[in-house]
Amino acid sequence: MARKFFNGTVKSVKALVESLNSFKVPGPEVVDVVVAPTFLHIPAVVDALRPEFKVAAQNSWVKGNGAYTGEITADQIADLGLEWVILGHSERRHIVKESDELTADKVAYALSKGLSVIFCIGEKLEEREANQTQEVNARQLQALADKISDWSKIVVAYEPVWAIGTGKVASPEQAQQAHAEIRAWLAEKVGKDAAEATRIIYGGSVTASNSKDLAGAADIDGFLVGGASLKPEFEDIIKAAAK
């Protein structure tokens, strides 16, 4: 469904947008394509990208406009006309050390400003090896459930940390199991309707060649794509997600 994290230059962003604009993919009635450039590149991408593709911010602050030097608020993102923000990416959680609670507060604030949120969760390698995948996902989901009751503008992105940027993609079976457990958690803790309606997308070394099998899994509703989103094969990933 989405794509992201591109520390590009003005020139490379322009070339990437031109490439995206040339894609022959189904429209938004079939698949949402959301691109997430750096804050610096957002205005240029919004101006040049074909309008059926949406633009997301990669992060937003936990509060509204105020004295928070260096932070970008959900208010500002909404003011720019954007509809989407990514929150809780593993790089925010594990490199910047943003806690489950801070992440949940950021999501709640972004929702209060009308944004839709791609809410990332997922376990580290040692947690998977200790059979804690669902425990970690449930903990990160519960932190959000403690802060919000309306999940209609949430897309859950399951991104096992060990699969991000490593070339080690989760197998369709591994991903499906995690997604099914996330959906079961939503059914139990939030409600059946939310569980059915919430899109759960997979991220972590998605490529054109593995996207078809992953998309075939019952509970995989799209992708959060990093590296491969910068290559022409992204067109095929979008087509695979449009199942």
Ligand SMILES: O=C[C@H](O)COP(=O)(O)O
């Ligand atoms: O947000 C995207 C993920 O971090 C996945 O990145 P990747 O596709 O390069 O593994």
